[in-house]
Amino acid sequence: MNIDQLLVEAKKAREKAYVPYSKFHVGAALLTTDGKVYHGCNIENAAYSMCNCAERTALFSAYAEGNRNFKMLAVVADTERPCPPCGACRQVISELCPGDMKVVLTNLKGDILETTVEDLLPGAFTPEDLHAK
Numbered sequence: 001m002n003i004d005q006l007l008v009e010a011k012k013a014r015e016k017a018y019v020p021y022s023k024f025h026v027g028a029a030l031l032t033t034d035g036k037v038y039h040g041c042n043i044e045n046a047a048y049s050m051c052n053c054a055e056r057t058a059l060f061s062a063y064a065e066g067n068r069n070f071k072m073l074a075v076v077a078d079t080e081r082p083c084p085p086c087g088a089c090r091q092v093i094s095e096l097c098p099g100d101m102k103v104v105l106t107n108l109k110g111d112i113l114e115t116t117v118e119d120l121l122p123g124a125f126t127p128e129d130l131h132a133k
């Protein structure tokens with residue numbers, strides 16, 4: 001599975017978004033080290049703070065199926081620039097994915113930004129910080 005193929009999967013995931021409030025559809029596709037792809041879409045709620053982003057949906061879906069080893073994440077939305085993950089997702093991605101893992105951000109125009117987990121959230125709070133004395 002290459003980058004272009006994972007972007008196709010992210011666009012398919014985007015079609016499943018439940019976004020009655022924002023009408024802003026986001027899709028994510030998470031590639032595991034053994035070649036499986038997990039789809040994620042944003043899922044909103046009338047209690048707005050309960051909205052879940054596409055990126056976290058993909059990660060939580062993989063975790064729920066017992067898969068924790070990831071190779072690449074792709075994100076797509078109808079944005080002017082390649083769709084940037086929100087701060088909450090950056091924090092979750094930084095804990096659940098390898099720091100050097102590729103994250104590919106894109107939009108419907110086909111602009112692509114390739115980055116990494118570490119570059120999305122330098123200096124992230126980590127599990128190790130909990131145990132410092």
Ligand SMILES: O=c1ccn([C@H]2C[C@H](O)[C@@H](CO)O2)c(=O)[nH]1
Nearest residue numbers: 022026042051053054084085086
């Ligand atoms: O990278 C992003 C940015 C936003 N959203 C969602 C959250 C909310 O449902 C809507 C508007 O913020 O888009 C995502 O899923 N991923």
Ligand SMILES: [Zn+2]
Nearest residue numbers: 053085086089
């Ligand atoms: Zn988010």
